[in-house]
Amino acid sequence: MLRFIGRRVVLMLLSLWVIATLTFVLMKCIPGDPFTSEKKYPPQTIANLKAEYGLDKSIPEQYVTYITNLAKFDLGFSINNTSRTVNEMLSDSFPVSAELGAYSVLLALCAGVLMGITAALWQNRLPDYVMMILAVIGISVPSFVLAPFLQKYFGLEWKILPLAGWGDPPQIILPAAALALGQVALIARLMRSSMLDVVTQDYIRTARAKGLPPWRVISRHTLRNAIIPVVTIMGPAIAAVLTGSFVIEKIFSIPGMGKYFVESITNRDYPVIMGTTIFYASFLIMMNLLVDLTYGWIDPRIKVGGREGR
Amino acid sequence: MGKPILEIKDLHVAFKTYAGEVQAVRGVDLQLEKGETLAIVGESGSGKSVTAQSVMRLIPSPPGKIKKGEILFEGKDLIQISDKEMFRIRGSEIGMIFQDPMTSLNPTMTVGKQIMEGLMWHQKLSKDEAYQRAVEMLRLVGIPTPEKRVNQFPHQFSGGMRQRGMIAIALACNPKILIADEPTTALDVTIQAQILELMKELQVKTETAIILITHDLGVVAETAHRVAVMYGGKVVETGKVEDIFYRSRHPYTWGLLGSMPRLDIKREDDLSPIPGSPPDLFDPPKGCPFADRCPYAMHICHDEMPKVTEVTSGTHQVACWLEDSQAPSIESRGAKVNIVSQ
Numbered sequence: 001m002l003r004f005i006g007r008r009v010v011l012m013l014l015s016l017w018v019i020a021t022l023t024f025v026l027m028k029c030i031p032g033d034p035f036t037s038e039k040k041y042p043p044q045t046i047a048n049l050k051a052e053y054g055l056d057k058s059i060p061e062q063y064v065t066y067i068t069n070l071a072k073f074d075l076g077f078s079i080n081n082t083s084r085t086v087n088e089m090l091s092d093s094f095p096v097s098a099e100l101g102a103y104s105v106l107l108a109l110c111a112g113v114l115m116g117i118t119a120a121l122w123q124n125r126l127p128d129y130v131m132m133i134l135a136v137i138g139i140s141v142p143s144f145v146l147a148p149f150l151q152k153y154f155g156l157e158w159k160i161l162p163l164a165g166w167g168d169p170p171q172i173i174l175p176a177a178a179l180a181l182g183q184v185a186l187i188a189r190l191m192r193s194s195m196l197d198v199v200t201q202d203y204i205r206t207a208r209a210k211g212l213p214p215w216r217v218i219s220r221h222t223l224r225n226a227i228i229p230v231v232t233i234m235g236p237a238i239a240a241v242l243t244g245s246f247v248i249e250k251i252f253s254i255p256g257m258g259k260y261f262v263e264s265i266t267n268r269d270y271p272v273i274m275g276t277t278i279f280y281a282s283f284l285i286m287m288n289l290l291v292d293l294t295y296g297w298i299d300p301r302i303k304v305g306g307r308e309g310r
Numbered sequence: 311m312g313k314p315i316l317e318i319k320d321l322h323v324a325f326k327t328y329a330g331e332v333q334a335v336r337g338v339d340l341q342l343e344k345g346e347t348l349a350i351v352g353e354s355g356s357g358k359s360v361t362a363q364s365v366m367r368l369i370p371s372p373p374g375k376i377k378k379g380e381i382l383f384e385g386k387d388l389i390q391i392s393d394k395e396m397f398r399i400r401g402s403e404i405g406m407i408f409q410d411p412m413t414s415l416n417p418t419m420t421v422g423k424q425i426m427e428g429l430m431w432h433q434k435l436s437k438d439e440a441y442q443r444a445v446e447m448l449r450l451v452g453i454p455t456p457e458k459r460v461n462q463f464p465h466q467f468s469g470g471m472r473q474r475g476m477i478a479i480a481l482a483c484n485p486k487i488l489i490a491d492e493p494t495t496a497l498d499v500t501i502q503a504q505i506l507e508l509m510k511e512l513q514v515k516t517e518t519a520i521i522l523i524t525h526d527l528g529v530v531a532e533t534a535h536r537v538a539v540m541y542g543g544k545v546v547e548t549g550k551v552e553d554i555f556y557r558s559r560h561p562y563t564w565g566l567l568g569s570m571p572r573l574d575i576k577r578e579d580d581l582s583p584i585p586g587s588p589p590d591l592f593d594p595p596k597g598c599p600f601a602d603r604c605p606y607a608m609h610i611c612h613d614e615m616p617k618v619t620e621v622t623s624g625t626h627q628v629a630c631w632l633e634d635s636q637a638p639s640i641e642s643r644g645a646k647v648n649i650v651s652q
Contacts, residue, residue: 202413209366209408210428210479211401213394220427224418300463301417 005289012285019281020070020274024063027273034079034268053079053270070278076271080264086275089260094279096166097249097256101241104176108183108237113230115184116191117223123196131188138185143244147178147251164252175252179244183237187230194226201225228299235288242280314341315519316365316487321379323360326372330592334360336543338379339618342487347513347520349534349551351527351566355588357543358523362489364389365521366406367396383487402432405480405518409492411472415464421448421475422460425482432483447478450515452508470501474508481512489521494529506533527570531555536625539563542589542599544615549626559621559628562600598631606632 033055035046050056054065069076075086119131154174155163162171198204199222207221246258257276264272296302323335335357342348350358363369365381367388381388383403388396408414416424425447426440435443441460448456451474464472473493480488490509494502510533513520522534530537530551537554539547539562547560558564565584586603589595595602601611611631619633620626631637 202408202410203416205368206408206414206424206476206479207416207427208368209400209406210431211397211399212427212431213397216431221416221419225416299418301465 008289008292012282012289015285016278016282017067020067020278021063023274023277024066027268027270028059030265030268032268034270036268055270066274070274075275075278078264078269078272080267080269080272086271089272090257090275090279093255093257093260096254097242097245097258100172100175100179100249100254100256101238101245103172104180104241105183105234105238107176108180108187108241109230109234111180112184112187113191113227115188116230117195117218119188119192120195120199120226121218128192131192135185135188138181138188141181143178143181144247144251146181147175147248150174150178151251164254166252166254171252175248175254178251179241179248182244183240186233186237190233191226191230194229195222198222198226224298228295231291231295231298234294235284235291238287238291239284242284315344315384316340316342316521317380317382318361318365319380319382321361321364321381322377323357323364323369323374324377325374333591333594334374334543335364336591336594338540338543338545340538340545340548342519342521343536344486345513345517345519346535347510347522347533349522349524349530349537350540351524351530351537352540353525353588355591356540358540359491361540362406362491362521362523365487365489366400366404368406398432401428401480401485402483403485404487404489405483405485406489406491407473407476407480407493410496411469411476412496414476415467415472417464420461420463421467421478422462424475425460425479428479428482443482444478447482448475450481450512451475451478452504453478469497470504473497473501473505477505477508477512481516481518484516485518487519487521489523491523492525493522494526495524502529503532509533527566539566542594543591544599544629546600546630547626547628549621549628553622553626557621557626559626559633560600560630561604561606561632565603598629606638608637 033050034053035041035049047056054062057065073087075090078084078086078089081089115131115135119128122128151163151174154161161174162168163174165171204217204221207217212220245256246262248254249256249258250262257279260272261276261280263269264276318338318340321335321338322333325332325334334355338357338361340348340350340361350361352358360369360374364376365383365388369376376389379389383399386395388399391399415421422441422444425444426435426437429435429440429443430437445456445460448459453459453471453474459467459471464475467475477493488509493509494505497505506529509520509522512518520533522529524530534551536550537548538545539554539560541562547554547558547563549558554563555567558567562584565582568582569584571581584603589599589602595612597610597612597614598604598607598616601607604611608631616629616631616633618627618629621628621633
């Protein structure tokens, strides 16, 4: 087990290096630099600024400096917002994004699994149709379309929930719902088909032959086996929620990381671009590792770490 | 012979499909005595598994439906009782083991927990008591180091051990009847013999009556006391195991015996398979289901189902027109009987 995690961490570092390098190259491909603006500055000013940030050096030199700083967890200063380090920006905004993300992943998981179970238990009857129509809507309506609708009805017309903002617990409900919807739909459909597959398995017949009543057969035998595919897609689901949050944070004016991520690219704020990308990447990789570990815990046939056991 | 512990009377089971209704079981009568092994033999689609699953009320429904008949267990009709009563009988009074041990155990639960589950539900044992009993059961079915095995998952068991585990699950609550639906079909031959031996041993110890469903006559000869031969959703012949192997009266039984590989026939002699194929149960024949394939078929065989004739009162019964007093002489059959059984 420890060996497995160790190996995974090495692989993680390797992928992070690849991501850092690619981001660096792509970033340098964006036309212009942090000091390109409509206002004309004297060339000497620009040159001084570039020297200040080390941008006058050759690109390989800049790359080496960058990677060395990265290894020391030093992401540098923002160029646009000179008073703050990238580390500070991330540590201020990440908890906000993480909270929103956690709630919407949780919502997606609970609602999706419940909907899937309902649909499977009443297969080809009314609850099934209702759930699956909802799921199709959930998959096809993008969150940036859904979000204004939620704001209009829940916020403006019925006035039950706050329109936007951050800090009050009720303010989290609408953005989390908007962010979760697509995943709810995906998980519901997956859970439904997985349940339907599991209930025809021989071991379910064995459980019934033991005389267990239906609810016990479902809770003890069907669910655990049916949830395995859902766990597998939790990695991608977390990724989708993270990337979706750029838009949602903007619509609901939430002070999360999404803002910095988008603004840094339009401003070509090199340190912030690199910092946010690397941070997102490492977070996602960690989540995937976590999903893999959960997978092995739910299904004992999957030995995380290989070569163990018989 | 005492009062039978299980009595199936005129059971009819049908399955609805898009193509029509399949009459899988069409009037089966069977009795099971206390402590005996009754083998139900027949080819695929003869209705033997459906009959057994009807006893457990495990027919997938829809599409399956018990149309008619009674299944009497200790005076109660298992078809009529409520689901709740059935949950109490299943697993505790009647246990069942299935054909494929590789897929019949829950892969995400330890074998011990799967044994404990029934005990905790039916006998309201505490977790510790159930755990002790699970270890005992594994020891009883011959699994070495049961204290260790009880905490293992099915994928850590071999095929034969899984079937032993299945038997442990089925017998955990000391059921009065054990239904074994082709318990050895998915196992290799040496393991087959071990499992059959185990079932025989356990039967002596626990006095459980066994219904053994199989298409393997070797298994029947090895374990059964009585045999019911099924064909086309009906029982065509029942009798003690000697009756069926040495004094069988139904042409289908002869066919079955003739198609069984034996050590004492010469290599050059081919097996004699039964020509033709089983009847279409979407539209079952109104006469004897075997008439189309029977070398002795007469006109009446196609038109009317033969009545059950008692060959030996109470033990050996056969449903065949050849038993009728107007049927042709017995010699032609006698010759055949000698070929297939000695």
